[in-house]
Amino acid sequence: MAELEVAKHGKNVVHLMAKKEHALSHRLREIAVEIAIIVFAVSMSIWLHGLSEHHHQQQEVRSFLVGLKGDLEGDVKALTNISEGYKGFDANYAYLASLDPDTQPDWAKFKQAYAASDANWYFMPAKSRFDGFVMSGKLTNIENEQLLTAILALYQTRLLEIQTSEGGWTTRQRKLREYREEQLEGDDERSLFRVTTTPKGKRLLRQMATTRQLYQRYQSYIELSRDIIRMIDAAYPEQVAPRPH
Structure with a gap:
């Protein structure tokens, strides 16, 4: 529509320039009016296009953030379970490290604990939505600077800290496995018990205790995720599910 107006008034300018029945000053005033109309039409077209583009960008941001909220809620649940899982690992390694080489253990309990000591659990966040938004170059369309900063801190700092601690x-678990492979002479329970209760075996088991740092980093990720969820809820209150009465 704006293009038609520009074309129409452009023709008027050409027509006025060719007209001879009016004085030059009169024609110049009319040309100035036509040019002003053209400038206004072009400016309005640019403004409307920008407004439409901004609205589209913010719709994409809204869709991303609402989806991100669901991802983070899942991550919080996963990290809570992983933290509890590591507490179970700690108890299991502590039991194995406490065994007396000169005292026969409860063999059923020992074999179960030995098998469990080879297990591991790592945090794998639901990160594909964030990665896709970053790769599309749309992350900076998030206008809430506090929210954007929090999201970047979560994935670029908190997550890397967790991965470092994990x-x-x-590395410690790999050393324990390698020692067992080197020392084991068979798969019978007494061979497993002998390797487990050597001085080095006990030392490696004690080193498997989860560091306080890892627990703290899990909790830091959980807390920042909850902060981001609260900010998303504040930005889009219509997405917040009503609480049951």
Whole structure:
């Protein structure tokens, strides 16, 4: 529509320039009016296009953030379960490290604990939505600076901290596995018990205790995720499910 107006008034300018029945000053005034109309039409077209584009961007931001909220709610549940799982690992390693090489254990309990000591559990966040939004170059369309900063801190700082601490735990578990493979002479329960209760075996088991740092980093990720969820709820209150009465 604006293009038609520009074309119409552009023709008027050409027509006025060619007219000879009016004085030059009169024609110049009319041309100025036509040019002003053209400028206004172009400016209005640009403004409306920008408004439409901004609305579209914010609709994409809304869709991303509402989806991100669901991802983070799942991550919080996963991290809560993982933290509890590591407490179980700690208790299991502590039991194995406490065994007396000169005292016969409860063999059923020992074999169960030995098998469980090879298990591991890592945090794998629902991150594909965030990665896709970053790769599309749309992350900066989030106009809430506090929210944007929190999201970046979560994935670029808190997550890397967790991965670093989990990597340390994995390294210690690998050393324990390698020692067992080197020392084991068979798969019978007495061979497993002998390797478990050597001085080095006990030392490696004690080192498997989850560090306080890892628990703290899990909790830090959980707390920041909850802050982000609260900010998203504040931005889009219509998405908040009503509480049951």
